[in-house]
Every structure is written in structure tokens, then in C-alpha cells.
Amino acid sequence: MDTPTLHRYEQLAELILGMIENGALAPGMRLPSVRTVSEQHGISVSTVLQAFRMLEDRGVLVARPQSGFYVAAARSGALALPSTSRASTKASTVSISGAVAALIEHASNPALVPLGCAVPDADLLQSTRLDSALARAARQHGSRYNVYCPPRGEPRLRREIAKRAMRFGHALSPDDVLVTGGCTEALTLALGAVAGPGDTVAIESPTYMGLLHTLEVLGLKAFELPTDPQHGIDVDALARLLEREPVAACVLSSSFNNPLGSTMAEAGKRSLLALLARHAVPLIEDDVYGDIYFSRERPKPFIALDGGANTIYCSSFSKSLAPGYRVGWIAAGAYAKPVLERKLAFSLCCAVLPQVAIADFLETGAYEAHLRGIRRMFAENVARMTRAIEASFPAETKVSRPAGGFFLWLELPKHFDSRALFDKALEQGICFVPGDVFSASRRFRNCLRLSAAHVWDDRIEDGVRRLGRLAQALLAC
Ligand SMILES: Cc1ncc(COP(=O)(O)O)c(C=O)c1O
Missing domain, CATH: 3.90.1150.10 (Aspartate Aminotransferase, domain 1)
Incomplete structure (x- = not known):
């Protein structure tokens, strides 16, 4: 489980959030003064202020001059949530490549x-520390790393990645992990291993444009599932699709999908896994945003709920640490062999130095x-x-x-x-x-x-x- 040690001000903020959640603190209520909280909890005034200010920045508390901090009122002006998308009537071929290239150009x-x-x-990233790790590795052992690394990737990095999986309740061995060129390569390898040109893949709607691009390049068709902005895909719509026509794979975000930010509840994830297992359809999950949660606990990815029986897990460090290092990974379970074959055929292995730098950083324990x-x-x-x-x-x-x-x-x-x-x-x-x-x-x-x-x-x-x-x-x- 992911239970990092929180700073005192974060602990206090969590406590206040919990009290708001369980109704002990209602909208409009005044919080005890900073000094009172400081005395009650035996922490400094500045620590209490830091917690209050953080909650103010998040819109949870409002400060009133000369009066103190109040629980923010449920905002009457708050905008409604986007609608749940409609189901596709049929799978579509994808034609997105020109648009994606143009947008990437503008976005950068x-x-x-x-x-x-x-x-x-x-x-916001640890660029200086990573740069130093990279420079140190190149200076001290440059020639040692100027080689092809083992096909699955640098062993120290795979060990760190496997250790991190323990935090969300899944036991991975370093041998289960294959290092890839970002999550993009992980998804491409996974799709190539389970589907061939003309096959249909079920996806969230809206979904990440890079996934659509990959589907297009692999000649796969997309069936767009209705997706709720908070709770993710409609499992019944997927069940109807599976009764009707062959589906080669389902590709979903594990949590916080791009662009909606939606996450299925654990019960929904379990029924989806059971449905896919009944139809022998593999699930490819993309967990690039899993570590960026705002609540107390990291949502469990699918792999932690089915033990990896029918799941191919893809992720990377691009959203949290080093987009430019292009380091991602895949745990392909039953599909590990065809995935490895593809990796060898497409790029043999990933560059060694970025893997070593990230492994060094993870080993320091500073990532949490x-x-x-x-x-x-x-x-x-x-x-x-x-x-x-x-x-x-x-x-x-x-x-x-x-x-x-x-x-x-x-x-x-x-x-x-x-x-x-x-x-x-x-x-x-x-x-x-x-x-x-x-x-x-x-x-x-x-x-x-x-x-x-x-x-x-x-x-x-x-x-x-x-x-x-x-x-x-x-x-x-
Ligand atoms: C959902 C999702 N998956 C994968 C990627 C690509 O990740 P990477 O940079 O590791 O290839 C992105 C990037 O925007 C994304 O949003």
C-alpha cells in the first residue's frame, strides 16, 4: 500500500479534509483559530497556517480578514459535469495522424x-538530480553503459519498478518487467501482441489521442465505449459489444484517464475484469497517471485486482519524473513472449544511461x-x-x-x-x-x-x- 510519511501540515490538512468529508465540519463553519489548533495539536503556528493556506489554494477553505478560516460553501456557481459520452454504433477506422503531429508541434x-x-x-520535475545522476553514470562508467543492455532492460531499474508495484498491492518480479521507450512503446507492443490489422479494440471515449494514433498505425479499429466523466466506462455497453462481435482487446486507463480524469471504482473494475475473462479478451491498461492522485490512496490498477491473469500493464515515468528520458515499462504476463519478440524486432533494447539515472534516483528513496x-x-x-x-x-x-x-x-x-x-x-x-x-x-x-x-x-x-x-x-x- 502507498502510505508515505506525510509532513505535519499535510497530516493536519488530511484531518481537516476527513472532517469535512464525514460532516463534522460543514460548509460555512469557522475553523478554530490558528493558535488554538497549534496548541491542541502541539504543532507550530506556521505549520497550521501552511495547512490552512494549502486548503485555501485548493478551494476547500476560505480566509476572511480579521475573522479566520471557514469551510468553503458548496459553490452555487460551480459548473456541471460533462455528459457521459454516447456508445459507438460500430467500430471505426482511425484517421488522426496529421492532427496529432500538428498539435504536438503547437503544444511544445x-x-x-x-x-x-x-x-x-x-x-516541477527532478531535472537537476537526474542530470547529475546521468552525468555521474556517464563519467564513472560510460564505457560500461555504451553497450546493448539485457533485452528486458537494466536489471536495477526493473527491480525498482517491481518494488514499486508492491505499493499498489501487486507482486511483480523484476523478470516480469520489460523496459520500453515510454508508455507509448509499451502500448504499441501490447496491441501488436494481441491484435492484428482489421481487428476491433474497445476504448474509452474520449480517450488519449496518442492511443488513437497507435491504433491507426497498427490498422486497428476502435469501438468507443460510453464513458462517465467520473466513473469511467459503461461495463454494460462493453458486455453488449462482446455478445455481438469479436473484440481483440480492451484498452483502458487504470486511473485518471486522459482527458476526463475519470477512474472506475474497484467494484466496477472487478466486474469488468470478470466480463473480459469470460470472453477471453485481454485488458491492456495504461497507468501513467496512477501515482498522481489527490486523495489519500492510490487507486488500484486492474493488474492488482486480477493478479495479472488477463491484464497487460503499461506505464512510464513521463508524467511524474522524466518525459524526455523516454523510460516506460510493460508487465505483459501471459503475453510476455510475443511482447519481448516485438521489442527485439523493433528496437532491440532501450538506451542504458537514462535507465541507470532513473534507477539511481529511485534507489535514493527520494521519489516518494x-x-x-x-x-x-x-x-x-x-x-x-x-x-x-x-x-x-x-x-x-x-x-x-x-x-x-x-x-x-x-x-x-x-x-x-x-x-x-x-x-x-x-x-x-x-x-x-x-x-x-x-x-x-x-x-x-x-x-x-x-x-x-x-x-x-x-x-x-x-x-x-x-x-x-x-x-x-x-x-x-
Ligand atoms: C494516457 C497516456 N498514455 C500514454 C502517454 C504517453 O506516455 P509516454 O510519454 O510515456 O510515452 C500519454 C501522454 O500524454 C498519456 O496521456
């Missing part, structure tokens, strides 16, 4: 306000503290971005409430054109991702995804607000 343009990026700001920091930062960014959206976007806008990750999904009225908004936003130096690239059948033209992965500053706040005003103007046309 530093001149634009970065509301479109899918990786954290470099300032780092994760705690970025979880807090993303939770605050998401709360701030939600407030900026509420204050500036049209009143009809619906917005997701992710419990992890760093994306917000916005739905505007049906006739709204997020592509037109995209063109106007680019003219004003703002980047985001329009909704149609999250669907094989190019739905969601009235939706958009904003990223809260950057350090919050005036440029971001102002960018969101200007985008909101542009959306208002477009909607009024």
Missing part, C-alpha cells in the same frame, strides 16, 4: 501559454517525497484552473472534476466549435487541445482539454481567463 512551442501540454513543467510534492501542486493547479474557468467561460460550460492527473475537460453547448476557438487562441498566443482529437469518430468538437501541469503564475491564470472570454465571444456569434 514555448512562446504559447501552455494549456495544451501533456507533460509537467520541467521546473517528489511525488507528494507534485500531487499537491497538481491538485492546487486543478482547483485554481477550475476557479478561473468558472469565472471566465460561458455559464453553460461543463467541466470535469478529476481526482488525479492534471487535465480538465470542458464541454460547451453542441454547436460550439473548439477548432474555431483553437485558431483564435493561437492568434492570441494560447495553446490548448480541441476535443475532436480524443475520438476515433472525431466527436467532441464542442469540447476542449486544458492542462494544469505548469507552475501556476499570472501568465497561466490570464491565459485561461482570456480563453474563457474568447469562448464567450464565439458562443455569442
Whole structure:
């Protein structure tokens, strides 16, 4: 289980959150003064203030001058949640590649306000420590690492990855792990091992555009499952599909899907696993956002619920530590052999030095503290971005409430054109991702995804607000 030691102020914040959750503290209630809490808990005034301020940043508490801190009222202005998407009527071929390449180009343009990026700001990552680890490894043992590494990857890294799986309740051995070039390669290897051109794969809708791109390149068809913005896919719709036609695989996020931020409850995950097992359809899970949860516990990935019997687990360090190192992994269980064959055929093995640098970093034990920091930062960014959206976007806008990750999904009225908004936003130096690239059948033209992965500053706040005003103007046309 993931139970890292929390700082005192985080413990206090957790306590307050728990009291709000169980009703002991109701909206509008005044909290005891900072001094009283400090005396009651035997902690310093500054620690109490740090906890209160953090909850204020998340919109949980409000500070009233001369009066103290209050539990925020349930916001009457809060925007509704986006609708659950519709089921596909049939599987579609995917044609997305040109759009993805263009968006990646814009998202990596530093001149634009970065509301479109899918990786954290470099300032939030451990770049300096990783750089030092990389430089040290190259200096001390450069020639030793200028070789092909074992086909499954650097053993020390595989051991660290296997140890981390214990935190979510799954026993992996280092030999179960194959290091890949990011989660992208893991998903490509998994799909190639279980499906062939023309096969149908069931996916969430909306889903990550890179997955759609991979499906297109592999010649696979996508069946888009109705997906609730909080609870994930509709298992009954999947059951109906499986009764009707052959499906080669189901690809789902383990938690906090991109772009909705939705996560299935454990019971839903278990019934989905039972359904897929009955039909002998493998589940490919993508857990890149699993470590970025805002609540107390990491949601369990599917592999921890079926022991890996019918699950291929894919993940990477791209969202939490080192997007540029291109280090991901796959635990393919029953499909380990065809996956390894493909890895050897496509790229033989991954570059050694980035693996060594990440293994060094993980071995220091500093990763947990780092994760705690970025979880807090993303939770605050998401709360701030939600407030900026509420204050500036049209009143009809619906917005997701992710419990992890760093994306917000916005739905505007049906006739709204997020592509037109995209063109106007680019003219004003703002980047985001329009909704149609999250669907094989190019739905969601009235939706958009904003990223809260950057350090919050005036440029971001102002960018969101200007985008909101542009959306208002477009909607009024
Ligand atoms: C859901 C999801 N899976 C996979 C990836 C790609 O991960 P990587 O950079 O490790 O290839 C992304 C990147 O945006 C993503 O959002």
C-alpha cells in the first residue's frame, strides 16, 4: 500500500479534509483559530497556517480578514459535469495522424501559454538530480553503459519498478518487467501482441489521442465505449459489444484517464475484469497517471485486482519524473513472449544511461517525497484552473472534476466549435487541445482539454481567463 510519511501540515490538512468529508465540519463553519489548533495539536503556528493556506489554494477553505478560516460553501456557481459520452454504433477506422503531429508541434512551442501540454513543467520535475545522476553514470562508467543492455532492460531499474508495484498491492518480479521507450512503446507492443490489422479494440471515449494514433498505425479499429466523466466506462455497453462481435482487446486507463480524469471504482473494475475473462479478451491498461492522485490512496490498477491473469500493464515515468528520458515499462504476463519478440524486432533494447539515472534516483528513496510534492501542486493547479474557468467561460460550460492527473475537460453547448476557438487562441498566443482529437469518430468538437501541469503564475491564470472570454465571444456569434 502507498502510505508515505506525510509532513505535519499535510497530516493536519488530511484531518481537516476527513472532517469535512464525514460532516463534522460543514460548509460555512469557522475553523478554530490558528493558535488554538497549534496548541491542541502541539504543532507550530506556521505549520497550521501552511495547512490552512494549502486548503485555501485548493478551494476547500476560505480566509476572511480579521475573522479566520471557514469551510468553503458548496459553490452555487460551480459548473456541471460533462455528459457521459454516447456508445459507438460500430467500430471505426482511425484517421488522426496529421492532427496529432500538428498539435504536438503547437503544444511544445514555448512562446504559447501552455494549456495544451501533456507533460509537467520541467521546473516541477527532478531535472537537476537526474542530470547529475546521468552525468555521474556517464563519467564513472560510460564505457560500461555504451553497450546493448539485457533485452528486458537494466536489471536495477526493473527491480525498482517491481518494488514499486508492491505499493499498489501487486507482486511483480523484476523478470516480469520489460523496459520500453515510454508508455507509448509499451502500448504499441501490447496491441501488436494481441491484435492484428482489421481487428476491433474497445476504448474509452474520449480517450488519449496518442492511443488513437497507435491504433491507426497498427490498422486497428476502435469501438468507443460510453464513458462517465467520473466513473469511467459503461461495463454494460462493453458486455453488449462482446455478445455481438469479436473484440481483440480492451484498452483502458487504470486511473485518471486522459482527458476526463475519470477512474472506475474497484467494484466496477472487478466486474469488468470478470466480463473480459469470460470472453477471453485481454485488458491492456495504461497507468501513467496512477501515482498522481489527490486523495489519500492510490487507486488500484486492474493488474492488482486480477493478479495479472488477463491484464497487460503499461506505464512510464513521463508524467511524474522524466518525459524526455523516454523510460516506460510493460508487465505483459501471459503475453510476455510475443511482447519481448516485438521489442527485439523493433528496437532491440532501450538506451542504458537514462535507465541507470532513473534507477539511481529511485534507489535514493527520494521519489516518494517528489511525488507528494507534485500531487499537491497538481491538485492546487486543478482547483485554481477550475476557479478561473468558472469565472471566465460561458455559464453553460461543463467541466470535469478529476481526482488525479492534471487535465480538465470542458464541454460547451453542441454547436460550439473548439477548432474555431483553437485558431483564435493561437492568434492570441494560447495553446490548448480541441476535443475532436480524443475520438476515433472525431466527436467532441464542442469540447476542449486544458492542462494544469505548469507552475501556476499570472501568465497561466490570464491565459485561461482570456480563453474563457474568447469562448464567450464565439458562443455569442
Ligand atoms: C494516457 C497516456 N498514455 C500514454 C502517454 C504517453 O506516455 P509516454 O510519454 O510515456 O510515452 C500519454 C501522454 O500524454 C498519456 O496521456
